[in-house]
Amino acid sequence: MFLQPTLLLLSLLAPALGHEHYGTTLYPRAEGGASPKFGYHGLEGPLNWYSLDKEANELCAKGTHQSPINVAGASCAATPSSLSIKIPAALHGAELENLGTTVDVTTNGTLVNGGKTSELVQFHFHTPSEHAVDGKYYPMEVHFVFQAADASISVVGFLIELGPLDALLGAVLAGLPYIPSTGNVTHTKPLDFTALEKHFASSGTYQYAGSLTTPPCSEGVSWILSCKPLSVDVAGYEAITDLIKFNARYTQNNEGVNLLEHSAIEQVLARIN
Amino acid sequence: MFLQPTLLLLSLLAPALGHEHYGTTLYPRAEGGASPKFGYHGLEGPLNWYSLDKEANELCAKGTHQSPINVAGASCAATPSSLSIKIPAALHGAELENLGTTVDVTTNGTLVNGGKTSELVQFHFHTPSEHAVDGKYYPMEVHFVFQAADASISVVGFLIELGPLDALLGAVLAGLPYIPSTGNVTHTKPLDFTALEKHFASSGTYQYAGSLTTPPCSEGVSWILSCKPLSVDVAGYEAITDLIKFNARYTQNNEGVNLLEHSAIEQVLARIN
Numbered sequence: 033m034f035l036q037p038t039l040l041l042l043s044l045l046a047p048a049l050g051h052e053h054y055g056t057t058l059y060p061r062a063e064g065g066a067s068p069k070f071g072y073h074g075l076e077g078p079l080n081w082y083s084l085d086k087e088a089n090e091l092c093a094k095g096t097h098q099s100p101i102n103v104a105g106a107s108c109a110a111t112p113s114s115l116s117i118k119i120p121a122a123l124h125g126a127e128l129e130n131l132g133t134t135v136d137v138t139t140n141g142t143l144v145n146g147g148k149t150s151e152l153v154q155f156h157f158h159t160p161s162e163h164a165v166d167g168k169y170y171p172m173e174v175h176f177v178f179q180a181a182d183a184s185i186s187v188v189g190f191l192i193e194l195g196p197l198d199a200l201l202g203a204v205l206a207g208l209p210y211i212p213s214t215g216n217v218t219h220t221k222p223l224d225f226t227a228l229e230k231h232f233a234s235s236g237t238y239q240y241a242g243s244l245t246t247p248p249c250s251e252g253v254s255w256i257l258s259c260k261p262l263s264v265d266v267a268g269y270e271a272i273t274d275l276i277k278f279n280a281r282y283t284q285n286n287e288g289v290n291l292l293e294h295s296a297i298e299q300v301l302a303r304i305n
Numbered sequence: 306m307f308l309q310p311t312l313l314l315l316s317l318l319a320p321a322l323g324h325e326h327y328g329t330t331l332y333p334r335a336e337g338g339a340s341p342k343f344g345y346h347g348l349e350g351p352l353n354w355y356s357l358d359k360e361a362n363e364l365c366a367k368g369t370h371q372s373p374i375n376v377a378g379a380s381c382a383a384t385p386s387s388l389s390i391k392i393p394a395a396l397h398g399a400e401l402e403n404l405g406t407t408v409d410v411t412t413n414g415t416l417v418n419g420g421k422t423s424e425l426v427q428f429h430f431h432t433p434s435e436h437a438v439d440g441k442y443y444p445m446e447v448h449f450v451f452q453a454a455d456a457s458i459s460v461v462g463f464l465i466e467l468g469p470l471d472a473l474l475g476a477v478l479a480g481l482p483y484i485p486s487t488g489n490v491t492h493t494k495p496l497d498f499t500a501l502e503k504h505f506a507s508s509g510t511y512q513y514a515g516s517l518t519t520p521p522c523s524e525g526v527s528w529i530l531s532c533k534p535l536s537v538d539v540a541g542y543e544a545i546t547d548l549i550k551f552n553a554r555y556t557q558n559n560e561g562v563n564l565l566e567h568s569a570i571e572q573v574l575a576r577i578n
Contacts, residue, residue: 073375168550277441296569
């Protein structure tokens, strides 16, 4: 993956805080596993991400194009031939790491979107889902994080419902018992992405411009969500919730109004009046 | 159920806005089904409940003992003999209503807690769970809402995991196909609460002083959570998420700090500095 020198330098200086962008030039992978400096409950939780680092996380409170959102089901559009993902089989498995706030897998792949190519950095899981469709959430969601040579980030997301265990998800989740603690790393079983590529191509997509769903909540992220969920069985769901516990940011406003900011203004007015 | 005259008068004047307290003297049941004036996404969502009605919902933004919370698993204590629920079988079923933001069941019953008796008003469902235990959420949660003669409210909550379908939950969920729209009402199959009473008595409880988890977020609510989850099968879970979609408030701070208020103050300081 090509890295711009200045971004590379920045990335070497920046702490590994998040997972939406973990391994991108914004925040490179840390040696020996990083303990993210945010969480999902209380003062570490999403409402307070801004206060955890007011400079770095400014957009978590003040952004106007934040993710996740509640998607309108009617906005699903057929996946054009100019949009595709290509992820070679990981014949010997791939690295699976427990980052504390999620588990992620690092392997190679590409996203081609209208002639622009981005490289797969990692994919990771959320439970329950971060995005909702017509108000409905799903038990899990997986995010494939891609970065282009110009450092722009695209995330391809799949909602995950309960049902038969998807073979690819099964091969990843089978590794969870080996990474019980933050920083633990193991190798997955061999991974085959052929069915996922076809699922993506045939299911249509929701697309919108949003942000990282974890601090620093950077905007300018191209979101591409598959309209059709993958599926996981109860045992796989239990394994993820036992380990990750809960890591979904609440849905943001999709009308260019920041909810935290809106709420703050209302509360300030209440103090004055 | 005995109602204090002034509370009864108030209750007749108040609109039916919520479901945590629906049917209590705070908000009596409306004729023909009420459409709650709040939601779970965007400007109707939990971050903005205060702004929807600044007088009525003041505590949603400014309360310091708000629910739900992330419970410490170690705080589970054996259920004392002075704490029990008694809910007679509903031999001919009970009324099941779609309130838009949840479904609720009205039937009679009592909670005895240290010599104080409260009457069951209704029970209703959340998905995913509102409370978390050691950070872990569950797919569902059911709240049994009780009110005492002094108008104080106690809620007995059960987390619900995936597994064999609990017979009582199954008898309730079987009614969901008959109430597809807000305001729809049906009758459940016969309901037997014997197993639930035993489950409650034998599983231990987490107890804390919190609030309604829906507007107006009133405080002074005695929360009593069973330490052991009930279970529901995948079909029951699908039926609930298809209908309710998502209705869980984010966890609040359990240290007497209001997160929305905290966040607002930080943002005001950022504007001044």
